[in-house]
Amino acid sequence: MEDLAQQELSDNLIEQFGRQILVPGIDEQGQLNLSKRKVCIIGLGALGTVASQYLVRSGIGEIHLIDPDQIEESNLHRQINYTLEDVGAFKTEVSKNKLQRINDITKIISHQTTYENYLKDNVNQNFDLIFDCTDNHENKILSSQISKKNKIAYVSISINSTEGIYFSQNYKKDTTACFACLFPQTDVNHRCLNSAMIGPVAGFVTSLACTKIIFAxxxxxxxxxxxxxxxxxxxxxxxxxxxxxxxxxx
Ligand SMILES: [Zn+2]
Structure with missing residues (x-):
C-alpha cells in the first residue's frame, strides 16, 4: 500500500516537475526530498514575493509566510504577488490565495504578524530553512539567532538601489558567523519606505538565493x-x- 502511495507521489512529481528533475543535482530523489521540506519566508515585500513564487513553484512541501502588513499601491512596482485590486488587503492572505493555486504539493501556512510576535506563539521551530526577506536589520539579527540556536539553514537577502547582498550561514557548524557578527550596527535599520528599489534587482538577488536554496x-x-x-x-x-x-x- 505504501509502495503504491509512493509510486503515485513519484508519478505526480514527474508530471509537475519533470523539467526541474532533469537538472543535474536535483533528479527524482531530490524532487521527492523537496516535497518533504519545510521553509519559513519572513517578509512578503519585493524579495519575499519573488521568493514565495519560486519556492512554491519548485515543489517544496510546506511554506510558512510571515508578514504583518497590508498592500499599498506603492508596493506594486516590485512586489509581484499583488495587483491593484489587492490594495488594502493583507499580504499574507493575498499571497496564500494566489500561491496555493500553483500546485497540489505545497502546503501554504500564513502568519499575519511580525516575526517577533510569531515567535512568541510558535516556540517549536522545526524548519529546514529560514529565509529572511525583510528589509529590517533587527529582524535579520533575530532570525539568524533563531536559526543558529535551532540548527536550521539560514539565508538573508537585502537590496538597495541597484545593489544586493546575499548572506547564508552553515547551520551545522558552531563556529559559523551569524548575521550579527557580519552586520553588527543597528543604526542601518532602513525601512522599505526610505530605501530606493527597482523590481528587477529584487528579482535577480532573490533568484540567486532561491537557486542555492532549491539545490540545498x-x-x-x-x-x-x-x-x-x-x-x-x-x-x-x-x-x-x-x-x-x-x-x-x-
Ligand atoms: Zn554572531
Missing amino acids: LANSSNDLKSEINLIDLLTSDINKLQLADINCPH
Whole structure:
C-alpha cells in the first residue's frame, strides 16, 4: 500500500516537475526530498514575493509566510504577488490565495504578524530553512539567532538601489558567523519606505538565493556555505566572500 502511495507521489512529481528533475543535482530523489521540506519566508515585500513564487513553484512541501502588513499601491512596482485590486488587503492572505493555486504539493501556512510576535506563539521551530526577506536589520539579527540556536539553514537577502547582498550561514557548524557578527550596527535599520528599489534587482538577488536554496534542500550534499555575495546589477559585478570560522559570541 505504501509502495503504491509512493509510486503515485513519484508519478505526480514527474508530471509537475519533470523539467526541474532533469537538472543535474536535483533528479527524482531530490524532487521527492523537496516535497518533504519545510521553509519559513519572513517578509512578503519585493524579495519575499519573488521568493514565495519560486519556492512554491519548485515543489517544496510546506511554506510558512510571515508578514504583518497590508498592500499599498506603492508596493506594486516590485512586489509581484499583488495587483491593484489587492490594495488594502493583507499580504499574507493575498499571497496564500494566489500561491496555493500553483500546485497540489505545497502546503501554504500564513502568519499575519511580525516575526517577533510569531515567535512568541510558535516556540517549536522545526524548519529546514529560514529565509529572511525583510528589509529590517533587527529582524535579520533575530532570525539568524533563531536559526543558529535551532540548527536550521539560514539565508538573508537585502537590496538597495541597484545593489544586493546575499548572506547564508552553515547551520551545522558552531563556529559559523551569524548575521550579527557580519552586520553588527543597528543604526542601518532602513525601512522599505526610505530605501530606493527597482523590481528587477529584487528579482535577480532573490533568484540567486532561491537557486542555492532549491539545490540545498533537494540534496544534502549541496549544503549552503557560510558566504556573502555582493551583487551590483548595473555593473554586472558579483563578489563572493567565503566566511572563515569564528567564535561567534551571539
Ligand atoms: Zn554572531
